Amino acid sequence: MWTLKLSKGQEPWVTSVNNHVGRQHWEYDSSLGTPEEIARIDEVRQGFHKTRFQTKHSSDLIMRLQFQRSNNQSQGNLLVEEEENEVKRTLRKALRFYSALQADDGFWPGDYGGPLFLLPGLIIGLYVTRSLNVALSKEHQKEIMRYLYNHQVCDWYYFSRKNEDGGWGLHIEGHSTMFGTALTYVTLRLLGEGLNDEMQKAQKWILDRGGVVSIPSWGKFWLSVLGLYEWSGNNPLPPELWLLPRALPLHPGRMWCHARMVYLPMSYLYGKRFVTSLNSLVLSLRQELYATPYHSTDWDTARNSCAKEDLYYPHPVIQDILWGGLHKIAEPILKQWPFSKLRQRALSVAKKHLEYEDESTNYICIGPVNKALNMVCCWIDDPNSQAFSRHLARVKDYLWLAEDGMKMQGYNGSQTWDASFAVQAILSTNLSDEYGTMLKKAHNFIKNTQVRENSSGDLDQWYRHSSKGGWTFSTPDNGWTVSDCTGEALQAVLQLSRCPSTIAGEAMTADKLYDAVHLLLSMQNQNGGFATYELTRSYAWLEMINPAETFGDIIIDYQYVECTSAVIQSLNSFMKSYPGYRKKEITACIAKAADYIENIQLPDGSWYGSWGVCFTYATWYAIKGLIASGRTYQNSYSIRRACDFLLSKELEHGGWGESYLSCQNKVYTNLEGNRPHIVNTAWAMLALIAAGVASIDPTPLHKGAKILVQSQCDNGDFPQQEIIGVFNRNCMISYSAYRNIFPIWALGEYYNCVLLQTK
């Protein structure tokens, strides 16, 4: 049976800065599990499979079953009094349930899946490094295949295009794309699948669109490594960019760290034109995926071809001219002596940066894409290297098992982020006396996950911002601190520090809080806004050279309303506890940040959300930020317009429900059938309550609360609904903890700030 291992890292090659606290990974042990337990797991798997075309999001049930089995002592008052208020009863049940899902080390493990282009990168990476069976047991491979088949788009689902599907999307809820379909097809073939019915449908999907030549650039890249596509059919990814002066706007050191860290190993492999040795499977795939014979493909035209299903960000002409020039003029020159020396030099500089990233993240890497790529880079240099072994040992940190199978997550988890929200949600209920143990544990977790030191060496040389005092999204072993992750964690520990230590445990010491504040203050941009991991280092017009057709806004680290608001809220909270510390700077920072938020408000009163779906998420953040900066409903036109926007989107029968289409189309879109979504409902309610709308008319809040109360499951859990996270405009990602955290938070605020106040 599968078990989820928490905060464990005793195996060789795995290093940690905090003794592995927060690490989560799955292991299979055939000797574990009673027949009943195994049958129950099969049952939830079948349940997902049966309804997979209607409910595309899994509900993280295998983990829930494990917690149920381990009989985790749930807390709180088990005797729910008959006459108790319905909202309070819902909250008690919800907290009791959620406390039973908490790990001993204080975090809430969970599924961070959603994108479908991540597993193929890993499987191709493991295949070319001949490590598929080393890193993944047969059981892993079985669950991975279960996952992939479970998320194949059904042919009868899209009635209008009967018998036309069988592909895979960019993410679990999306329409079929060449990127998803071709890479998943290849993945299944590498895992040993033959041309069964499902595979034939997928193959037809690909061939009907002219074959794999029109896969987007990241797909072309992976296929080239595998020998399924020629390097000459890729646009150049010159490692020489790393040799340019930093003053140039397009220097990689000035890009968004995710783009920088993905294009770094890509340029290394491109510079080396690495291709795995061809074998019969690869040769067969060359026949299966191309509509015309492989060797007659026009690779030059293929460089710029992209299937219409995948095209989210079409290349501007200037990009085609740029790549064309580099491809036709620069690349041939760089192959000739003495210019080839330049390439060698660029490759060795790139390798140094790769090593730095690997080491400063304990081989986790900043994300799932460069994780797989860096691993391949280490292997091609030395298959027996320590570095490669250390990479293999961290593969499991990205894999998650649920009833839909085993997936590759978007990060090595969302541990710190979820724990920080969870604390704020629990505190909002005012039931903390009953849930002290849960809070104490979470408090310890957040204290244990603060990043204590900057990454090594001269930060500037490695294009790193400082990280001391910050928090990452996942664990400190990942090393990359984020502005809003730091903001949310700081708010959580500050709120906890105001609770009696008998309930919440010892407060964090002032010096550590100062470190966090210091870091946050160093991250504010000229215009007042905050970006994600670093300062904005270059210009938005550089987006012109974004080569990834499927993602928008990836080239630089832009400022975001979410990040800006989280920082305002945390600094404001800090000022309450430490009014004298860097007061002038903090006050100025908050005022400027609030102006930034106001400046980017959209004409309809909303804000566009970049990391959650979508206008409801960002508008919640914006309102909270503006309120924390001292503005009020009464004195701020901006807040009033924002509230009007949210009120105008409430559904007829109460609640809010926003579709992921809002993110890609940038237009507010209800979920199909105008259904409410508990997480959107909670965000909207939290925003309206914070703005004080209840004192004007509490009816919309009563209606929202009713939706939340009615949605609760008998055991205190809440249902998993549509996918609620997003990145780079077009790809969706799961936030599995939100279904518990946000209804608790919104009902907590509702109970204390609306019901009790209007009694």
Ligand SMILES: CC(C)=CCC[C@@H](C)[C@H]1CC[C@@]2(C)C3=C(CC[C@]12C)[C@@]1(C)CC[C@H](O)C(C)(C)[C@@H]1CC3
């Ligand atoms: C296009 C590429 C490189 C794909 C790999 C996926 C990453 C880029 C995604 C996966 C998780 C992800 C959505 C994340 C974020 C950035 C983009 C990430 C890292 C951040 C840190 C941005 C700031 C956000 O407020 C928040 C903290 C919620 C997220 C967390 C996850």
